[in-house]
Amino acid sequence: MTGFIGQALLYIVPFLVLLTFIVTIHELGHFLVARAFKVKIDRFSIGFGKALLSRTDRHGVEWRVGWIPLGGYVKFSGDLDASSVPDQAGLDELKSRVIAEHGPAAVKDYFHFKPVWQRALIVAAGPLSNFALALVLLTLLFSVIGERIEAPRVFQVVPGSPAAAAGFQPRDLITAINGRPVQESNEVTQTILLSANDPLTFTVERGGRTLQLTATPVRVLEESDVAGRAWVSRAGLRLSPLPQDYQFRRLNPVEAVGKGADTMVSVVSATFRYIGRIFVGKESGDMLNGPLGIAKAAGGVTKQAIAYEAPPAILMLNLLLTYLQFAAIVSIGMGIVNLLPIPVLDGGHLMFYGYEAVARRPVPARVQEVGYRVGLALLAGLMLFATWNDLQKLSLFKFLGGLA
Incomplete structure (x- = not known):
């Protein structure tokens, strides 16, 4: 039981907090712009399902917190279906109903007639x-x-890897890939991750000389706390900057x-x-x-x-x-x-x-x-x-x- 609670606190709770926060901001964007255009709104809900908390403000908007914390939504008055894009017949029916219930002046307050x-x-x-x-x-x-910049300095070359076959050596400094200058280790890592089976030409500084080395990244199965087990593109380079390779500025x-x-x-x-x-078949x-x-x-x-x-x-x-x-x-x-x-x-x-x-x-x-x-x-x-x-x-x- 204790182990389950620990896993929930480690995985489930952070995920729900993250999802709720991001979706709330998303829905708040819809809400605020709709309010700026004076659209009539029925409800702003954080979470789905039965309301745990609910309050209606002076504009008639129900603010609620649902018991299922998997997102949220904004409900505009007159929504006929989940699409919020009714056809002409649906618009005519809605308009007739609004006029019958609230009068012709109320039509302009509805989202679908903006x-x-x-x-x-x-x-x-x-x-x-x-x-x-x-x-x-x-x-x-x-x-x-x-901002901390870590220069892409090679610390280790994995034996038998594409980088080893290309001739990389420890302490090599990568300055460009396919002619595009790079300054940070993250740039090198990201380029390799999106280049499986594509040859890459690395410009490398080694002992005062500039070399051109070509390596083709391959997919390898890796496991990490963040991504789990996944096939990722690697060239066999382990990067770690020397003390002089760090830059930091406020x-x-x-x-x-x-x-x-x-x-x-x-x-x-x-x-x-x-x-x-x-879509072109280069990634799974x-x-x-x-x-x-x-x-x-x-x-x-x-x-x-x-x-x-x-x-x-x-x-x-x-x-x-x-x-x-x-x-x-x-x-x-x-x-x-x-x-x-x-x-x-x-x-x-x-x-x-x-x-x-x-x-x-x-x-x-x-x-x-x-x-x-x-x-x-x-x-x-x-x-x-x-x-x-x-x-x-x-x-x-x-x-x-x-x-x-």
Whole structure:
């Protein structure tokens, strides 16, 4: 029993706190922009299911906390279905009902009768809030910690690896990859992670000389507290800077915002590059995580952050800063996913509004119906695929022999 409680505190609780926080910010983005456009709102809920706490404000909005802490939602008045994009017949029926109950003047207060550009901004505000949250968290981190650059110095070359075959040696300093300059170890690691089976040309400084070494990363099975068991691209280089390879500087608020934005762009670029490699068959997609994978990563981050021998106050500060960085990355991922042009997601709504803006009428009911069915199937397939990856990484299929 004690072991279960410990695992819950380590994995489940951090995951639920993270998910609730990020989804609340997402929904708050929808809510605030809708409120700015004077949209009538019925409910703002943190969590699903029966309300544990509930209060209705002077605007008639019910604020509630549901007993299932797996996200949240905003309910606009007049929502006819989960799509929030009714067809013309649905709009006519809603308009008649609103006029009958509240009079003609009330129509303008409903989300579905706002100009299409306002509806698009309300929908886009959710994912954009996730990016804004990530930027705020990253800015805070860079303001508190500053910027530390670790030059990509080779510490060890794994025998029999692509790096060994290419001629790498300890103390080599990597200065460029495929002609693009690199300054940090993370740049080298990320490039290798997204280059399985692609030859890479490394520019290396060795004893005052500049060399060109070509290595082709390969996939290897690794296990970590954060990612679990997964196939990742490696070249066989273990990087560790020498004392002279460290650079550290404090960042003022403006510099911290710029560094945070650069980090966001890097994460988004790496994400789309990875997705693109999946579609062309260069990646298997096993690095895509579902809820179990995120929970595993949250627990791994927590475990790593508290693993150091330090006073409790220092440990708590390290845990907080580490968790803020993790939350920023997950928030970026949530923003990206919600902008995908799948009808059940915000990106799908934006796609429908784009059609409406051009055609001057909502998407026909039949097209919406087919779109949402296809969208649900795509989303369900993506979630099943990601969950399968999670189970593989967690080694839950060892009993099947060879699958993990």
